């Protein structure tokens with residue numbers, strides 16, 4: 001049976017959240033720029049032999065003053081935190097965003113993947129690969145550099161997140177199993 005998983009895509013304006021999502025779900029790249037208010041997508045995939053029905057919330061670009069919309073929290077299993085490698089400020093925003101998510105959800109950890117998009121624009125790079133890796137280490141999550149434009153590493157972003165969600169679910173159920181043993 002397919003497992004249903006809900007993912008939200010977060011990041012500053014114009015980092016490529018919609019392009020990444022559209023490339024993943026519909027396999028094409030949108031050259032023109034239309035700011036997103038909110039969009040929802042679905043995709044069926046098989047990862048490591050398991051079928052998933054993935055629901056993806058493509059959110060409006062955020063800044064440090066954006067309020068957390070409850071819609072982006074309820075039932076969401078994990079988040080892609082996207083910056084553009086050509087924008088230092090979009091990278092700096094990810095810490096603020098993660099804090100906001102954790103504060104709103106009320107947990108210390110949640111499945112995340114740090115995504116550095118627009119890797120094809122390497123001549124305009126403002127954020128190094130090492131900085132991306134270090135941030136992901138700090139968040140205890142995976143890091144992927146990708147290009148929605150060239151369809152490089154796009155599947156990887158979503159797959160890593162699904163795998164992160166799976167390991168969290170597995171450890172939750174083993175903890176719950178453990179607790180019930182103690183009660184008995």
Ligand SMILES: Nc1nc2c(ncn2[C@@H]2O[C@H](COP(=O)(O)OP(=O)(O)OP(=O)(O)O)[C@@H](O)[C@H]2O)c(=O)[nH]1
Nearest residue numbers: 013014015016017018019031033036061118148149
């Ligand atoms: N070169 C390059 N351009 C990209 C890439 N991804 C997105 N873009 C371009 O960047 C612009 C913004 O892309 P969007 O996908 O609309 O960005 P967004 O984060 O959804 O924007 P908001 O809805 O405003 O938050 C568009 O002109 C895209 O064509 C990429 O990987 N490489």
